[in-house]
Amino acid sequence: MLTHNAIPSRPAPASVVSGRKVQSGAGCGQTAIESMGAPMNVRRDVEIYGENEPAEYLYHVVSGAVRTYRVLSDGRRQIGAFYVPGDTFGLESRQFHAFSAEAVSDTKVLFVSRAALESAAARDCEVARELRDLTWCELQRAQNHILALIKTAEERVASFLLEMAARVSRDGKIELPMSRRDIADYLGLTIETVSRTMTHLDSAAAIELRTSRCIVLKNQAMLRRLDA
Amino acid sequence: MLTHNAIPSRPAPASVVSGRKVQSGAGCGQTAIESMGAPMNVRRDVEIYGENEPAEYLYHVVSGAVRTYRVLSDGRRQIGAFYVPGDTFGLESRQFHAFSAEAVSDTKVLFVSRAALESAAARDCEVARELRDLTWCELQRAQNHILALIKTAEERVASFLLEMAARVSRDGKIELPMSRRDIADYLGLTIETVSRTMTHLDSAAAIELRTSRCIVLKNQAMLRRLDA
DNA sequence: CGACCATTTGATATGGATCAAGCGATGTGG
DNA sequence: CCACATCGCTTGATCCATATCAAATGGTCG
Numbered sequence: 001m002l003t004h005n006a007i008p009s010r011p012a013p014a015s016v017v018s019g020r021k022v023q024s025g026a027g028c029g030q031t032a033i034e035s036m037g038a039p040m041n042v043r044r045d046v047e048i049y050g051e052n053e054p055a056e057y058l059y060h061v062v063s064g065a066v067r068t069y070r071v072l073s074d075g076r077r078q079i080g081a082f083y084v085p086g087d088t089f090g091l092e093s094r095q096f097h098a099f100s101a102e103a104v105s106d107t108k109v110l111f112v113s114r115a116a117l118e119s120a121a122a123r124d125c126e127v128a129r130e131l132r133d134l135t136w137c138e139l140q141r142a143q144n145h146i147l148a149l150i151k152t153a154e155e156r157v158a159s160f161l162l163e164m165a166a167r168v169s170r171d172g173k174i175e176l177p178m179s180r181r182d183i184a185d186y187l188g189l190t191i192e193t194v195s196r197t198m199t200h201l202d203s204a205a206a207i208e209l210r211t212s213r214c215i216v217l218k219n220q221a222m223l224r225r226l227d228a
Numbered sequence: 229m230l231t232h233n234a235i236p237s238r239p240a241p242a243s244v245v246s247g248r249k250v251q252s253g254a255g256c257g258q259t260a261i262e263s264m265g266a267p268m269n270v271r272r273d274v275e276i277y278g279e280n281e282p283a284e285y286l287y288h289v290v291s292g293a294v295r296t297y298r299v300l301s302d303g304r305r306q307i308g309a310f311y312v313p314g315d316t317f318g319l320e321s322r323q324f325h326a327f328s329a330e331a332v333s334d335t336k337v338l339f340v341s342r343a344a345l346e347s348a349a350a351r352d353c354e355v356a357r358e359l360r361d362l363t364w365c366e367l368q369r370a371q372n373h374i375l376a377l378i379k380t381a382e383e384r385v386a387s388f389l390l391e392m393a394a395r396v397s398r399d400g401k402i403e404l405p406m407s408r409r410d411i412a413d414y415l416g417l418t419i420e421t422v423s424r425t426m427t428h429l430d431s432a433a434a435i436e437l438r439t440s441r442c443i444v445l446k447n448q449a450m451l452r453r454l455d456a
Numbered sequence: 457c458g459a460c461c462a463t464t465t466g467a468t469a470t471g472g473a474t475c476a477a478g479c480g481a482t483g484t485g486g
Numbered sequence: 487c488c489a490c491a492t493c494g495c496t497t498g499a500t501c502c503a504t505a506t507c508a509a510a511t512g513g514t515c516g
Contacts, residue, residue: 078375139370142373153472
């Protein structure tokens with residue numbers, strides 16, 4: 001299994017980025033996928049799979065970040081989720097991908113054939129449990145996303161920051177891998193509103209905007225209050 | 229298994245409604261659940277289970293309708309889904325219910341212990357597949373809901389009507405079991421906006437509002453165009 | 457018939473979108 | 487190494503879709 005054939009007939013095939021040390025994120029002990037996975041490097045903005053393609057593989061993020069998304073007929077884009085090191089994705093659908101997936105930044109993923117995982121699951125019920133749990137996790141994520149989308153702009157941004165803090169922060173400092181556009185498309189807002197809200201949270205001393213991509217949570221209690 | 233103990237310490241316990249003939253909806257052959265299920269009647273607005281309660285049972289709607297929902301700290305309610313005859317619910321979470329469930333109208337459900345189903349699934353992989361498929365179905369529903377929530381009011385209402393038409397209509401005539409408030413809380417709108425949008429779709433001849441709860445789809449193509 | 461509740465309709469307010477500059481970091485060619 | 491183009495982000499001004507507030511209508515049930 002030398003080359004990865006889950007990305008056929010795509011404009012820009014995923015190519016190798018400069019080798020980098022694996023920084024495993026907050027792991028959940030996803031042994032089966034991690035142990036069976038073959039590594040692949042994907043450059044920023046390169047597609048990993050497309051909507052409606054057969055869902056042949058499962059992916060585990062080693063470094064970088066991935067977004068999944070759908071595009072409405074008129075071009076509006078809805079980002080379904082971001083996946084960071086330690087996360088597994090490609091499970092958003094049973095047979096055919098319901099979303100497209102792209103690397104947010106240069107990313108290293110492990111990929112495993114779902115068929116292989118299924119057959120492993122048939123023998124080893126620990127693997128089966130792992131797969132089930134990943135699906136539940138995905139469902140829970142989607143349910144929380146729904147809840148986020150009925151909130152005000154400030155609440156959405158606060159939720160987002162708290163979520164990212166829980167997933168990618170080192171002692172309260174968040175290094176966002178994604179652009180304002182990505183955040184906006186995830187939260188169902190415009191980049192202007194995201195930007196303004198961030199600025200506002202900064203002046204309210206809830207956060208500190210070191211740079212546009214580096215945010216320090218200053219008052220998590222205030223954010224949680226905003227989160228509703 | 230005579231009485232149902234999944235509804236402990238609840239204000240109004242589910243009580244028996246007048247016996248009515250089972251009208252099975254568009255079935256999906258959920259044999260295991262249907263065959264193992266015990267019937268229960270639940271009156272309008274009575275809770276079936278509450279958020280954070282242990283998810284002990286799975287439910288199959290025989291007649292009537294059910295809504296699942298979460299309430300934000302300030303009282304805003306988000307309806308996660310409606311379940312109509314033929315649908316199975318109670319699968320929105322692994323251990324503890326992420327949503328509360330209530331009968332929208334007087335409803336008859338079959339309920340099955342999840343533990344019993346799990347052990348049946350261990351013996352019979354057809355049952356296992358059934359459970360997995362229900363979870364996928366739930367995930368897909370949530371994903372589509374996310375997409376709906378970034379659309380305009382008109383698009384949301386159009387999607388909703390098309391969805392309901394597919395699930396509960398008899399030749400284009402929809403008998404809505406739920407109130408405008410329920411629809412509004414499902415779509416992330418106000419009742420006024422839902423009402424106005426319906427009126428507007430009626431004057432545009434896309435639908436006919438026989439009564440507030442009875443809607444006939446007149447121009448499905450137009451609705452689909454609006455749906456984006 | 458009258459009270460009640462759901463729905464519709466009307467008038468007004470507002471949060472976030474849109475349109476339009478600025479600004480700062482990053483990278484590129486001279 | 488610097489001037490300049492580019493791109494992502496911020497900020498400002500205005501607009502609009504939907505919320506909010508308020509009232510009228512209509513269907514249901516005692």
